[in-house]
Every structure is written in C-alpha cells, then in structure tokens.
Amino acid sequence: xxxxxxxxxxxxxxxxxxxxxxxxxxxxxxxxxxxxxxxxxxxxxxxxxxxxxxxxxxxxxxxxxxxxxxxxxxxxxxxxxxxxxxxxxxxxxxxxxxxxxxxxxxxxxxxxxxxxxxxxxxxxxxxxxxxxxxxxxxxxxxxxxxxxxxxxxxxxxxxxxxxxxxxxxxxxxxxxxxxxxxxxxxxxxxxxxxxxxxxxxxxxxxxxxxxxxxxxxxxxxxxxxxxxxxxxxxxxxxxxxxxxxxxxxxxxxxxxxxxxxxxxxxxxxxxxxxxxxxxxxxxxxxxxxxxxxxxxxxxxxxxxxxxxxxxxxxxxxxxxxxxxxxxxxxxxxxxxxxxxxxxxxxxxxxxxxxxxxxxxxxxxxxxxxxxxxxxxxxxxxxxxxxxxxxxxxxxxxxxxxxxxxxxxxxxxxxxxxxxxxxxxxxxxxxxxxxxxxxxxxxxxxxxxxxxxxxxxxxxxxxxxxxxxxxxxxxxxxxxxxxxxxxxxxxxxxxxxxxxxxxxxxxxxxxxxxxxxxxxxxxxxxxxxxxxxxxxxxxxxxxxxxxxxxxxxxxxxxxxxxxxxxxxxxxxxxxxxxxxxxxxxxxxxxxxxxxxxxxxxxxxxxxxxxxxxxxxxxxxxxxxxxxxxxxxxxxxxxxxxxxxxxxxxxxxxxxxxxxxxxxxxxxxxxxxxxxxxxxxxxxxxxxxxxxxxxxxxxxxxxxxxxxxxxxxxxxxxxxxxxxxxxxxx
Ligand code: GLN
Numbered sequence: 107x108x109x110x111x112x113x114x115x116x117x118x119x120x121x122x123x124x125x126x127x128x129x130x131x132x133x134x135x136x137x138x139x140x141x142x143x144x145x146x147x148x149x150x151x152x153x154x155x156x157x158x159x160x161x162x163x164x165x166x167x168x169x170x171x172x173x174x175x176x177x178x179x180x181x182x183x184x185x186x187x188x189x190x191x192x193x194x195x196x197x198x199x200x201x202x203x204x205x206x207x208x209x210x211x212x213x214x215x216x217x218x219x220x221x222x223x224x225x226x227x228x229x230x231x232x233x234x235x236x237x238x239x240x241x242x243x244x245x246x247x248x249x250x251x252x253x254x255x256x257x258x259x260x261x262x263x264x265x266x267x268x269x270x271x272x273x274x275x276x277x278x279x280x281x282x283x284x285x286x287x288x289x290x291x292x293x294x295x296x297x298x299x300x301x302x303x304x305x306x307x308x309x310x311x312x313x314x315x316x317x318x319x320x321x322x323x324x325x326x327x328x329x330x331x332x333x334x335x336x337x338x339x340x341x342x343x344x345x346x347x348x349x350x351x352x353x354x355x356x357x358x359x360x361x362x363x364x365x366x367x368x369x370x371x372x373x374x375x376x377x378x379x380x381x382x383x384x385x386x387x388x389x390x391x392x393x394x395x396x397x398x399x400x401x402x403x404x405x406x407x408x409x410x411x412x413x414x415x416x417x418x419x420x421x422x423x424x425x426x427x428x429x430x431x432x433x434x435x436x437x438x439x440x441x442x443x444x445x446x447x448x449x450x451x452x453x454x455x456x457x458x459x460x461x462x463x464x465x466x467x468x469x470x471x472x473x474x475x476x477x478x479x480x481x482x483x484x485x486x487x488x489x490x491x492x493x494x495x496x497x498x499x500x501x502x503x504x505x506x507x508x509x510x511x512x513x514x515x516x517x518x519x520x521x522x523x524x525x526x527x528x529x530x531x532x533x534x535x536x537x538x539x540x541x542x543x544x545x546x547x548x549x550x551x552x553x554x555x556x557x558x559x560x561x562x563x564x565x566x567x568x569x570x571x572x573x574x575x576x577x578x579x580x581x582x583x584x585x586x587x588x589x590x591x592x593x594x595x596x597x598x599x600x601x602x603x604x605x606x607x608x609x610x611x612x613x614x615x616x617x618x619x620x621x622x623x624x625x626x627x628x629x630x631x632x633x634x635x636x637x638x639x640x641x642x643x644x645x646x647x648x649x650x651x652x653x654x655x656x657x658x659x660x661x662x663x664x665x666x667x668x669x670x671x672x673x674x675x676x677x678x679x680x681x682x683x684x685x686x687x688x689x690x691x692x693x694x695x696x697x698x699x700x701x702x703x704x705x706x707x708x709x710x711x712x713x714x715x716x717x718x719x720x721x722x723x724x725x726x727x728x729x730x731x732x733x734x735x736x737x738x739x740x741x742x743x744x745x746x747x748x749x750x751x752x753x754x755x756x757x758x759x760x761x762x763x764x765x766x767x768x769x770x771x772x773x774x775x776x777x778x779x780x781x782x783x784x785x786x787x788x789x790x791x792x793x794x795x796x797x798x799x800x801x802x803x804x805x806x807x808x809x810x811x812x813x814x815x816x817x818x819x820x821x822x823x824x825x826x827x828x829x830x831x832x833x834x
Pocket of ligand 1: 604647648649650651654681682683684686739740741742743
C-alpha cells in the first residue's frame with residue numbers, strides 16, 4: 107500500500123468513526139469521498155480485497171433491490187461479499203463500502219448510470235449487469251442517448267467485463283452492440299398480456315430511422331421488438347423466462363438458461379412472494395447474474411425467499427389494522443408499475459403519492475403527466491397528494507379524474523386513514539420518489555410502533571372521493587350544441603412527447619368533458635394519412651432531435667394541408683420541437699433541417715460554447731390574466747420575423763424563452779399558439795387551455811360562444827405555488 111493510499115484510508119477511518127459515533131449519521135458516502143480526494147485510485151487499489159472480482163449493477167429501475175438480492179444469494183452460497191447496500195451509488199459510495207470491508211470474495215456494487223465511467227475503469231469488474239433504461243431526471247442527465255453513450259464509454263474502459271443485459275430493452279441492446287465487451291442477454295420469452303401503458307422511451311430503431319415493431323410489448327419499451335428496416339432486433343436470450351404467473355402477491359416462472367459453452371440448457375424455477383411484472387424482470391436479472399457468479403439455484407432461491415426489504419422498496423409496514431405498502435417510484439415506468447400493483451387489489455383502498463423536486467429527484471417533474479393515473483379513476487380508492495410538489499400531483503390526478511386531498515406528510519395521510527371508518531383495515535399504498543421516500547418511511551416506522559390495532563370511531567367523517575369528483579364538473583350546461591364531437595388531432599404522440607407534452611391533450615379533453623362538450627381525440631401515428639379538414643384542434647409536442655427529425659419528414663409531406671388549416675384559422679398548439687418545425691429551418695445535432703415555413707421565424711443552434719436552456723419559466727401572455735408557468739429544455743434559439751407576435755414576454759427574467767436576447771417566448775399567429783413551455787403548458791395555465799377550446803368551437807360554429815365555468819382552484823394553486831417559488 108502506497109503512502110497516499112494509506113493516508114486516504116486513515117483519514118476516512120477517522121471520518122467514519124466521527125460520523126457514526128459523534129454525529130450518529132450513517133457513513134455511506136463521506137469517508138469514500140475524502141479517500142477519493144486524497145487518492146483518486148483508491149477504488150482500484152482496494153479491489154485487491156476481492157478474491158473473485160466484482161459486478162457493477164446499472165439501470166434506471168430496480169438497482170438497489172437487485173444489488174441486495176445478488177449479494178444475499180452469494181452470501182447464502184457461503185461467499186464473503188462487499189456491497190453498497192443502501193444505494194449510495196456514486197464512486198464515493200463504492201469507495202466507502204470497500205474501505206469498510208475486510209478481505210472478501212465478491213464486490214457487488216450498485217452504480218449510478220452516469221457514474222459507471224468513474225467506477226468501472228477502476229474496478230475492472232468481471233460483470234456489468236445492465237437492467238433497463240427509462241427516461242429519468244432528464245434535466246440532470248439530458249436525453250437518454252447521453253446515458254447510453256456514457257455506459258458504452260465506461261464499458262470500453264473495461265473491455266473484458268462481461269455485460270449481462272436486458273435483451274428486451276432496445277436501449278440496452280444498442281449498448282451491447284456498441285460496446286466491445288462480451289455479452290449475454292436475459293429477457294421474458296412470452297407475452298405477459300399486461301395493460302399496455304402508453305409511455306415508451308424508445309419508439310425508434312437504435313440503428314436507423316425505422317420505427318420499432320413488437321411481437322409483444324410488456325411495458326415501457328420492453329418486449330420482443332425488431333426494426334422493419336434493418337437487422338436491429340431483440341437478441342437471442344441466454345436466460346429466458348417462461349411459464350410466467352404474476353399473482354397479486356406472488357410471482358412464479360421458469361428460467362431457461364441456454365449455456366452456449368456446454369451446448370445444453372438448464373431450467374430453474376423461481377418463486378417469490380412479491381408482486382409486479384417489474385419484479386419478474388428484477389428476479390430474472392438476479393438469477394442470471396448470481397448464476398454466472400457461481401451461486402447454486404438453492405442459494406438464489408433462499409435469498410429470494412428471505413427477501414423482506416426494509417429500505418422502503420416494496421416494504422410492508424403494519425400500522426393499526428392496515429398493511430401499508432411503501433415503494434419507491436421516480437419515473438413514469440416505475441409509477442405505472444406501482445399503479446398496476448394498486449389496481450390488482452380489489453375493494454376499497456387508500457393511496458398516497460409523494461413527489462419531491464430536489465436536485466437528486468430532478469427539478470422537473472413534468473413526467474408525472476406520463477404516468478397513467480387515469481387507471482385509478484374507476485377504482486374505489488381514496489387518494490392523497492404529498493411531497494414538495496403536492497399541488498402538481500393533485501393537479502395531475504385531477505386530470506386523471508381522481509380527486510386527491512393534499513397532505514403535509516405521510517403521518518397526516520395515515521391519521522386521516524386511521525380516522526376514517528370506511529377505510530377500516532383497508533390496504534394502503536404509499537408511493538414516493540427519491541428524496542421523498544426516507545421521510546415517508548421514517549414516519550410510517552414511527553407510527554407502526556405507536557398506532558393501536560383499533561378501528562376508527564364511527565362518528566368520524568368518511569372521505570368521499572366520488573363526491574369530490576363532482577366538483578370537477580361545470581354547474582351550467584353549454585349554451586351551444588355541437589353536431590359532432592370536437593376533434594383533437596394529436597400528431598405523432600409517440601415521437602413528439604417530451605416533459606409531459608401529451609398532458610396538453612388530456613387537459614383539453616377533460617376540460618371539454620367536464621363541461622358536457624363532446625370531444626374526440628384522434629392520434630395520428632407516424633406514416634398514417636391524416637385529413638386535417640376534420641380537425642378542430644391540432645397538437646404537436648416536442649421531441650428529442652432524432653425523433654423530431656423523423657416527425658419533421660412526415661409533417662413536410664403534409665405541408666400544404668397544415669398551411670391551409672392554419673391560414674383558414676384552424677387552431678394549432680405546438681410545443682418546443684413542434685414549434686421549431688413551423689419555421690423554415692431548425693437544427694438537429696448541428697445539422698440544418700428544412701421546416702414547414704408556416705411561421706415567419708427561424709431557429710438557430712445554441713451559439714458556440716453556450717449550453718442548452720434548461721429552466722423553469724414564467725411569462726406574461728395576452729391569453730391569460732395569470733402568469734403562465736412552464737418548464738423549458740431546448741438547444742435551439744428561435745428568432746421571430748418583425749410582424750410575428752410572441753406568445754408572451756418572460757416575466758421578471760424567470761427563464762429564457764425564444765432566445766437569450768428578446769425576452770419573449772413563442773409565437774401567436776391567427777389561431778396558432780407556439781411556445782417553448784413544456785410542463786405540460788395547459789395544466790397550470792387553464793386560461794390558455796380555454797382560449798384554445800373556445801377558438802376551436804367558435805371556428806366550428808362560426809359564432810362567438812361562452813364556455814361554462816369550471817372550478818380551477820387546483821390549477822390556480824399549482825400555478826401560484828410555482829409563481830411564489832420562482833418569485834414571479
Ligand atoms: N430538439 C429541440 C431542441 O433542443 C427541441 C427539444 C424539445 O422539444 N424539448 O432545441
């Protein structure tokens with residue numbers, strides 16, 4: 107051991123003792139951080155403690171659970187294991203776990219996707235387990251291709267590491283193809299027939315501009331896919347799940363392992379007392395990795411059987427006479443999986459959702475609009491909205507036709523549940539994102555110790571979610587009649603949907619329904635003919651460059667009809683990428699792309715050295731008496747021709763809008779509203795939504811109309827929260 111390494115270890119040992127014994131805090135990161143500061147190579151040096159090597163576990167969802175289970179399986183097999191079990195997954199967390207370890211057999215390390223490049227080159231792990239990639243914290247990590255490139259880059263620096271990856275995920279298959287490492291794929295080799303949620307993070311082929319086709323899709327982008335234009339397809343599965351049964355509290359399946367070395371296959375049966383299709387993927391990943399690392403099937407089965415997480419991931423806590431299931435969810439795919447768990451339980455139940463927006467969560471929470479909360483609408487569920495962004499959660503639930511009560515914390519939610527006789531003994535679900543989870547868990551654990559196993563007193567008021575829903579509806583009927591439903595044409599929703607953009611369509615739809623105005627949403631898929639002559643409202647969302655470019659191609663083929671539609675006062679809402687396309691040109695990855703030339707404006711790339719504009723934004727717009735709040739994330743800078751009016755002016759320097767000079771955002775032309783505001787735009791800005799609906803109806807009927815009034819308290823409170831926070 108060199109002097110530097112010795113010094114690093116010494117300092118970190120002192121800091122560990124101080125943290126634990128003086129400040130009574132867990133020492134999961136800090137000692138490693140100091141040690142790395144003193145000796146940046148300390149991880150490489152300390153891997154000498156690992157007799158057999160290590161595995162790095164990366165992926166968006168499931169890392170902590172899987173890392174712990176692999177460590178458990180190896181320990182059950184009699185191996186000595188070093189593991190960062192609490193999810194401290196940066197280099198400092200890995201370094202800390204190694205510092206605290208004695209001589210061992212295996213290192214099992216959970217790694218943050220973007221930090222693998224700072225860990226793997228030092229550990230030179232025998233295996234890298236890649237679970238899945240979903241859009242997560244885009245304001246922190248940028249688009250998903252950045253995460254992919256970073257993982258490929260890490261793998262290149264440890265070319266002997268064997269990549270064990272989810273072959274059902276096209277984003278992981280692309281990494282396996284681009285990295286030089288040997289690889290084995292796992293996947294589910296049959297259709298699970300799950301409810302197909304709309305969100306998919308990878309509609310396009312990873313190699314060309316084809317749109318992926320699926321023999322079946324399980325959820326998100328996971329499934330048996332192939333590209334119709336090139337050879338990109340799900341790989342052969344070395345570990346394939348068959349005979350899958352997912353019950354409300356158990357999972358059973360067989361893993362068929364095709365061992366190419368031995369030219370034979372073996373089958374193992376997996377049983378677990380947990381629920382959720384995502385757990386099937388997790389268990390399959392655990393099996394594949396543990397098996398390759400030499401754990402016998404009996405040890406893996408034992409680890410799975412003993413799996414009782416107490417880290418807030420799928421943890422059950424008994425409070426009074428309620429079973430409270432606590433789980434982490436931090437992106438649409440994770441949330442949707444939790445909703446499936448909630449829906450599987452029949453009868454009356456309570457669910458609380460907590461969403462924070464701290465640095466570690468990502469400041470942008472527009473992804474909650476990609477969560478299919480609407481599924482709860484016909485369930486007998488009493489819902490609560492919590493976390494720093496509780497107003498946004500309540501708003502999102504409202505547009506899923508779910509009435510949710512605001513709560514300060516888990517304790518308050520639980521008290522309401524305990525006091526409500528109609529909820530006596532019912533199952534409770536508490537779903538929290540990253541930084542919200544520890545507090546929720548702590549409060550629940552405290553209540554578990556104190557709450558008595560007694561029923562609520564019968565004189566307490568039951569929470570009536572159905573009655574609350576009636577407040578969404580207008581008291582008055584419309585004073586006009588429509589022969590056909592109002593038709594919203596949503597152009598290429600799969601390609602163009604960033605930061606909750608699709609939520610705009612939901613807002614328009616619900617605000618019509620709540621007023622008794624018949625409405626019909628028509629999704630126009632890529633390559634499908636569309637006749638805008640039938641449309642009353644056309645919607646175009648934003649997209650990552652590659653998807654925006656493909657959508658642009660189809661829009662160019664529709665140019666004449668889009669131009670006619672706009673010039674004859676058709677209503678069009680276009681967000682960010684969709685807005686850029688309306689001008690004569692914009693840039694994708696530095697390359698100039700010809701746009702529709704419908705608006706007199708153009709979009710330049712970010713100037714040399716300038717970064718992407720990623721910020722909250724507030725503007726003053728003639729379409730709303732309240733400030734319009736949103737979220738922007740764009741590289742392009744847009745400049746309006748001199749006669750084109752902006753959508754609004756940036757309020758109090760909060761945000762950027764079109765570019766850094768003009769202090770304006772978006773464009774208003776005839777009945778076109780074009781803007782950089784994601785979020786989605788219309789959720790917290792209902793007056794803009796109503797302007798769009800009103801213009802569409804007036805255009806159809808050829809006369810002025812008044813829209814019946816709606817109660818917009820929830821919308822306005824969510825708007826006011828952001829205005830206050832941003833100082834507007
Ligand atoms: N690709 C475009 C840009 O970065 C638009 C992105 C978006 O729609 N958010 O400028």
